[in-house]
Amino acid sequence: MTENDGDAAPLAELMTATTELGAALRELIEVSVITTADAGEVAAAADLVRAATARIGDARRPVSQLPRLDDPSEGRRVFNPVTGIANPMAPPLVVRADGDGVVAEATLGLAYEGPPSFVHGGMSALFMDQMLGSAAGAAGLWGMTAHLELDYRGPLPLQTPLVLRARVESHEGRKAHISGTIALASAPEKILVEARGLFVMPRPEKQAAYFGAITDASGRHAPPRRPGDATALRPA
Ligand SMILES: CCCCCCCC(=O)SCCNC(=O)CCNC(=O)[C@H](O)C(C)(C)COP(=O)(O)OP(=O)(O)OC[C@H]1O[C@@H](n2cnc3c(N)ncnc32)[C@H](O)[C@@H]1OP(=O)(O)O
Numbered sequence: 001m002t003e004n005d006g007d008a009a010p011l012a013e014l015m016t017a018t019t020e021l022g023a024a025l026r027e028l029i030e031v032s033v034i035t036t037a038d039a040g041e042v043a044a045a046a047d048l049v050r051a052a053t054a055r056i057g058d059a060r061r062p063v064s065q066l067p068r069l070d071d072p073s074e075g076r077r078v079f080n081p082v083t084g085i086a087n088p089m090a091p092p093l094v095v096r097a098d099g100d101g102v103v104a105e106a107t108l109g110l111a112y113e114g115p116p117s118f119v120h121g122g123m124s125a126l127f128m129d130q131m132l133g134s135a136a137g138a139a140g141l142w143g144m145t146a147h148l149e150l151d152y153r154g155p156l157p158l159q160t161p162l163v164l165r166a167r168v169e170s171h172e173g174r175k176a177h178i179s180g181t182i183a184l185a186s187a188p189e190k191i192l193v194e195a196r197g198l199f200v201m202p203r204p205e206k207q208a209a210y211f212g213a214i215t216d217a218s219g220r221h222a223p224p225r226r227p228g229d230a231t232a233l234r235p236a
Contacts, residue, residue: 015069018078018086025088030109061217068217072224075137082130093127093164095134101167102134105185108158119156124182127164128195132178135166136199141176142224143199154192161185166195174201 028049035042061067069078069086078086083093093104106127114120129145136142156162166180175198182193202210211223 011068015078018069022078022084022086022088022090029088029111033110033113064213064215065219066214066216066222070216072216072222080130082127083134093130095131097138098165099167101165102131102138104131104164105161106164107161108156110158113158115155117158119158121150121152124152124156124193125150125195127182128166128180128193129197131164131166131180132195132197132199135168135178135180136176139168139171139176141168141171141199141201143174143176143201145197146175146200147198149196151194152192153194154190156182156192157184163188174203175199 095104180195216222
């Protein structure tokens with residue numbers, strides 16, 4: 001938890017409840033695209049979801065305020081859309097250090113579908129962007145994506161274990177060239193998606209313009225200031 005938390009117990013409780021909500025919503029998203037229930041059942045489910053939204057929707061943080069559950073100094077970003085355990089949009093990827101890079105496994109459901117039975121190409125780009133950022137963090141670097149390119153050599157099947165990898169190829173000054181791959185976990189040598197990216201640490205005046213107003217939940221200024229701030233990375 002953050003340094004100035006007097007009482008960790010309520011935050012631990014909030015973490016459990018928020019993680020539970022994220023998991024429940026993740027199941028709901030998948031079921032909402034795969035269900036064959038009839039119209040009446042689907043409409044009733046929509047009413048239930050709206051009631052749940054009304055229950056927690058009034059208490060909201062401003063966009064400039066980090067969530068109470070985040071601890072950027074430890075790299076904990078619970079609502080990251082790729083790695084955040086509490087974000088239902090995230091599979092979530094659990095990214096680990098591995099050799100000179102990072103690795104993660106994922107099995108994607110129908111909510112990620114592009115061509116029938118295969119993963120949407122934009123999702124692959126999203127996951128590669130995060131993996132490349134995580135590789136930067138693992139190498140002690142941080143930056144924002146300046147350039148990202150992908151080659152799609154084969155489609156990624158849904159409901160099939162995938163392995164995602166990334167590593168820093170070179171870095172100089174504020175720039176880092178980073179590469180990544182996605183393959184089937186059962187055939188890791190056959191690369192299906194290949195990514196190359198340039199991550200650039202913004203010049204100081206841009207950092208100030210982008211992140212100068214960001215605070216933590218207590219109102220303290222909390223701009224990104226180290227590799228872990230940008231990405232969530234678990235030790236191997
Ligand atoms: C807190 C961070 C969260 C991170 C989450 C995970 C990753 C993300 O999703 S980040 C979000 C998406 N990315 C963005 O929004 C970034 C938008 N772009 C920008 O703000 C700027 O272009 C930025 C910050 C990348 C670079 O700006 P600036 O700091 O002024 O860099 P600048 O001085 O122009 O360029 C530095 C070097 O990079 C090179 N460079 C910059 N952009 C590019 C590019 N697109 N292609 C090739 N080279 C580039 C420049 O040529 C220069 O090279 P050299 O030093 O050799 O001359």
